Amino acid sequence: MLLLDEGKELHLMVTNSLKQDMNNPNPNIAGFALCTLGAIASAEMARDLADEVEKLLRSSSPALKKKATLCAVRLIRKEPELVEQFIPATRSLLSERNHAVLLTGVMLLREMAQLNAGCLESFRRMVPSLVRLLKTLTSSGYSPEYDVHGINDPFLQTSIVRLLQILGHNNDEASEAMNDVLAEIATNTQTTTNVGNAVLYEVVKCIMNIEAEGGLRVLAINNLGKFLLKPDRNIRYVALTTLLSTVQAGGNASEAVQRHRSTIVDCLREPDVTIRRRALSLCFSLINKSNVRGLVGELLDFLHVADREFKAYMVTELLIAADKYAPSPKWHVDTVLEIITTAGGYVQEQGLAEIIQIIAERSEFNQRAVQVLFRAITTANTGAQSLLQAASWCIGEFGDLLVNGGPLPASTRTVTSSARDDAGEVPAPTAGEVIEVLHRLIQDPTNSAGTRHYAINALVKLSTRLPNEAERIRNIISLYRRSIDEEMQQRSAEYTTLFDTFNAIRPAVLERMPVAQSKARTVVTTDLENHQQQQQQGGAIAAPAQQQQGGDLLDLLGDEPSQQQQQQQPAAGGGVDLLGDLDFGGAPATQQQQQQQQASSSSSGGLDDLLGGLLGGPTQQQQQQQQQGTGSGGLDDLLGGLLGGPSQPAAQPQQPQQPPQPQAGGLDFLMDMGAPQQQQQSAAVSFVAFEGDGLKLTFFPSRGAQPGTYEIKMVATNTSATQLSQVNIQVAVPKTCQVRLNAPSSTALEPFGAGPDITQLAHVTAPQGEKLRVLLRVSYSVGGGPVTVKQQAVSNFPENM
Amino acid sequence: MGLRFFLLVNKQGQTRVAQYYQYRDVETRVTNEAEIIRKCLARTEKQCSFMEYRGFKLIFRRYASLYFIVGADNDENELAILEFIHMVVETMDQYFEGVCELDIMFNIDKAHFILDEMIANGEIVETNKTRIIAPIRVIDKVDKLSS
Incomplete structure (x- = not known):
């Protein structure tokens, strides 16, 4: 076996002498021959010598028998057809008294059964x-x-x-x-x-x-659990390996494995890396809804000390687990923040996009997120690019919340109990400090190009979040018009132009990003809804002139001149890209205009006109509805008209109250295209049901599919300068009616309608012929103060809804 | 398929005994051995004695300056093999009466005989020490007579 290969010529010659030796009456010689054959047999030899081996298998000497048995194992492995020949010989094997023969005999049976x-x-x-x-x-x-x-x-x-x-x-x-x-x-x-x-x-x-049976399995798993408690590492190793394969095989066994969770988690502290790796995979496969808080907490603790090679894997798995089983949005946000602050260098691009998405989706935690991230990048000199990028993005988006949001929280550790060393609150940074931090990110040569791009985008966004610092930001950005990095150069030039030439629309351009649609599925359904509504509203056909207008605009902004919202949306979905935002805004404007079926009047090709046309979209619309039919005016004119929203309703007697969105600012309205309600609103009847302390509640009632059913969409906006929180809208109906309230989209409103509005649906069923009336009860807290409760009866539902 | 090889290595990484139960040509053996030995020697007391290596398992056990390394298929029982290694050591100890590296170096043939009696074709044959040693004692007698 050491030197002889099956293919060697010598093999052929050996066969005959082996045959002779096996027939030798001396058991020692026959034994040697069997050993040799067992070690070197080829398929041919197996066929030639099977008879001899079988004969020896029946011999009375245990020493020969055991060797013959193992030799037979080799022969059938080489030539599976020989299995049949050895079946008769196996019958006597189990009645043998000699343990060695039994051992080899069982081996032979095993081999035959498998073959x-x-x-x-x-x-x-x-x-x-x-x-x-x-x-x-x-x-x-x-x-x-x-x-x-x-x-x-x-x-x-x-x-x-x-x-x-x-x-x-x-x-x-x-x-x-x-x-x-x-x-x-x-x-x-x-x-x-x-x-x-x-x-x-x-x-x-x-x-x-x-x-x-189930009881036996539980017994087995408990035995493995006992193994995990042993001091011997080898035993823990086999226990973890077996548990892992059990859990991965699925079935009802994982319940029993869950009971040993804490022991498994303890194995993460094992000095042996092979054991740690197994324990880690096992932990991830054990996470479920009920234990996610504790287990993820433990794993986050481990993330601090984990080996480098584990971190990337852990980050991915933790993100998946957090996404799948998050018990509350706050927990989810805290967990991803914890992940990115502790292992920012190991978060992949995909993970980063996911984290940003999670933060953006949960608007009530934006402030916390930006505070934690800002603190993470300022307290430690971190080189973790993903962390810097996520922090840049959040500072850009929510910089105002950072500066005005009070002291930074003491620690990121709310998920687990163990406190970190940097406890204690830190006062909120000044606007200057925030800008300084971002600027340092751009300057630092060790940062990747991607991080610098994130930082410059954040800076330009900050110019609207922190208006007092706009000049300084302009100066910083303009420095990079000569950057060696192409992207930086382009951004810098674009943004400087935005400051210099289009300063008036800059705030609108740099509005807060709408929450991107993360799941392809939701995007598709939204599109479908839009499409259907469009058709319901009378098969709108776009007027060619309008199309031209939208197209030009998109061209101008350097993206494909597609009219189709469906095509635009994915491009903007991932969007940190500012131009992406503009596209995003551009498409629905076109659509809105299409829906109006208004042949465009006289808008011509100039840049100002085009921008004016786009941004003045809603204004134009309204004007057209009134059959004024005038062309779009100069940019200033239109923007003035648009941004000075409140003056408009006066011009529109047929609508009691304009939908709230257009007042919020041009792009904000345009960006909200994802929500189908916009198309409805222009046609649906609406009225203000409640107004006070800056909270304005607009009703959009409509008849349901069944007679006597109504659907009231309630949209709450904040027109005051203070934030409204804990907003709660309740609707009561007379005993003859029934009401069902859907969950509100959020409970907090940013000042001046800066954030998303709260929308809530109420389904009311009223007996036929009865006039619809409801009792409205609104509670809210102004700027975090005591909760105010207001009640009001609403009965002025229009007849023609 | 059971065991794949049995290695006996000293602390300096020199192979003292090597038995293979699957044919490998000499070159691959040498390169593989070097890698396996390096891996095993790098393990500390605090680490477990099992490793996964190129689709099979390594099980090793250290006795003073000697490492016993067994390569086995993935479905083998690691703990049993660990026990088997101990049994090999006990058997050698009984035969050489206090085995040390030199005993094995100068009686390499006997060490191989012992292993041959215990493992055949990659499977464990015999686990009774007396029965393992008996045929080797016979050979010893023959040697004495002839010399």
């Missing part, structure tokens, strides 16, 4: 005798011949159990027959020595693989 399905079937009949054999082994007292540390021939025991495992796999009857003996071994084997554990381990593996 040949017919054998597997017929061997199942042997299960009772195997069980008897196993029972004798375990119950008989001390036998000096084969005793190892008080266990009677553990090697034979494990070998038999392995055979049982093969026989019991996917077979109820055989499994049933071996249940008792396995349970007996699992309970009685002493686990103080390695041998005992070896047998137990084999039994546990067997139980997992056969069709064992």
Whole structure:
């Protein structure tokens, strides 16, 4: 075996002499021949010498018998057809008294069962005798011949159990027959020595693989749980490996594994990396809804100290787990913040986009997010690019919340209890400090290009969030018009132009990003809804002139001149790109205009006109509705008209109240295209149901599909300068009616309608002929102060809804 | 398929005994051995004795300055193999009466015989020490007579 390969010529010549030796009456010589054959046999030799081996298999000498048996194993491996020939010889093997022959005999049976399905079937009949054999082994007292540390021939025991495992796999009857003996071994084997554990381990593996009853499986898993508590690392290793394969195989066993969760988590502190890796995979596969808080907390703790090679894997898995099982939005945000602050360098691009998305979606935690991230990048000199990028994005978006939001929270650790060393609150940074931090990010040569791009985008956005610093930001940005980095150069030039030439629209351009649609699925449905509504509203056909206008605008902004919102949306979806924003805004404007079916009047090709046309979209619309039919005027004119929203309703007597969005500022309205309500609003009847303390509640009632059902959409906006929180809208109806309220979209409103509005749907069922009236109860807190509750009856629902 | 090889290596990384139960040509053996030995020697006391390596398992056990390394298939019982290594050591100890590296170096043939009696074709054959040693004692007698 050491030097001889099957292919060598010598092989052929050996066959004959082996044959002679095997026929030699001296058992030693025959034994040597068997050993040699067992080591070097090729398929040809196997065929030639099978008869001799079979003969020796029946010999009376155990020394020859055991060698012949293993030789047979080799032969059938080389030439599976020979299995048939050895079947008769196997019958006597199990009645043998010599343990070595039994051991090799069981081995032969195992090999045959695996090679040949017919054998597997017929061997199942042997299960009772195997069980008897196993029972004798375990119950008989001390036998000096084969005793190892008080266990009677553990090697034979494990070998038999392995055979049982093969026989019991996917077979109820055989499994049933071996249940008792396995349970007996699992309970009685002493686990103080390695041998005992070896047998137990084999039994546990067997139980997992056969069709064992539930109780037995739980017993097996509990045994593994006991293994985990042992000081011996080898045993913990096998226990974790087996648990992992059990959990991954699925089924009802994972319940029992959950019970040993804390022990498994403890294994994360193991000095051996192989054990840690297994424990880690096991932890991730154990996470579910009920334990997500505790387990993810533990894993986050571990993330601090984890080996480098684990971190990227952990970050991905943690993000998935947090997304899947997050018990509350706050927890989710805190968890992702924790992930990115502790392992920012290991977050992939995909993960970064996800994290930003999570933060953006949960508007009530924007402030917290930006505070935590700002603190993370300022307290430690971190080189973690993903962290810097996420922080830049958040500072850009929510810079005002950072500066005006009060002291920075003490620690990011709200998820787990252990406190970090940098406890204590830090006063909020000044606007100057924030800009300084971002500027340093651009300047730092060790930062990646991507980080610098994030930072410059954040800076330009800050110019509207912190208007007092706009001049300084302009100066910083204009520095990079000569940057060697192409992207920086382009951005810098664009933004400087925005400052210099289009300063008037800059605030609108740099409005807060709408929450991107993260799931492709939602995007599709929104599109469908839009499309259907469009058709319902009378098959709008776009006027060519209008199309031209929208197209030009998009051209101008350097993107494909597509009219189709469906095509625009994905481009803007991931969007941190400012131009993306503009596209985003551009498309719905076009659509809005299309819906109006108004042939465009006289807007011509100049830049000012185009921008004016776009931004003045809603204004134009309104004007057109009034059949004024005038063309769009100069940019200033239109913007003035648009941004000075409140003056408009006066010009529109047929609508009691204009929809709130257009007042919020040009792009904000345009950007909100994702929400289908906009199309409806222009046509639907609406009125203000409540107004006070800056909170304005607009009703958009409509009839439901069934007669006597109504659907009232309630949109709350904030026109005051203070934030409104804990906004709660309740609707009561007379006893004859029924009302069902959907959950509101949020409970907080940013000043001046800067953030998203709160929308809530109420479904009212009223008996036919009864006039719709409701009792409205609104509660809110102004600037975090005490909660105010107001009640008001609303009965002025229009007849023609 | 059971065991793949049995290695006996000293602390300096020199192979003292090597038995293979699957044919490998000498060159791959040497390169593989070097890598495996390096991996095993790098393990500390605090780490477990099992490793996954190129699709099979390594199980090793250290006795003073000697490392016993077994390569086994993934479905093998690691703990049992660990126990088997101990059994090999006990058997050698019984035969050489206090085995040390030099005993094995100068009686390499006997060490191989012992292993051959215990493992054949990659499977464990015999685990009774007396029965393992018996045929080797016979050979010893023959040697004495002939010399």
